[in-house]
Amino acid sequence: MxxxxxxxxxxxxxxxxxxxxxxxxxxxxxxxMVEVRRLIEGRKLTxxxxxxxxxxxxxxxxxxxRGRIDLFSIDSLVxxxxxxxxxxxxxxxxxxxxxxxx
Numbered sequence: 055m056x057x058x059x060x061x062x063x064x065x066x067x068x069x070x071x072x073x074x075x076x077x078x079x080x081x082x083x084x085x086x087m088v089e090v091r092r093l094i095e096g097r098k099l100t101x102x103x104x105x106x107x108x109x110x111x112x113x114x115x116x117x118x119x120r121g122r123i124d125l126f127s128i129d130s131l132v133x134x135x136x137x138x139x140x141x142x143x144x145x146x147x148x149x150x151x152x153x154x155x156x
Contacts, residue, residue, distance in 0.1 A: 065077050068079075087126065089135060
């Protein structure tokens with residue numbers, strides 16, 4: 055049995071077939087969700103106390119913990135991190151290859 059291995063593009067969502075724009079949005083949301091989850095776990099917060107700290111409801115925290123990426127915008131995740139006192143930095147870099155016009 056031969057296995058075909060393909061090098062990753064660096065964005066798992068792109069590799070799964072999402073359009074470039076959507077894949078980048080999903081990648082950013084996933085990174086932010088990981089950071090919120092790390093914050094919750096690092097501070098040993100319950101879902102209720104995390105909700106209070108982050109300014110959302112407990113069911114929203116449950117959705118985040120369960121990885122419901124489709125329910126969160128980049129803005130909402132940035133706002134949660136900011137409410138917790140986290141500093142968010144944005145870095146923009148050009149792609150290796152120029153994007154082709156659509």
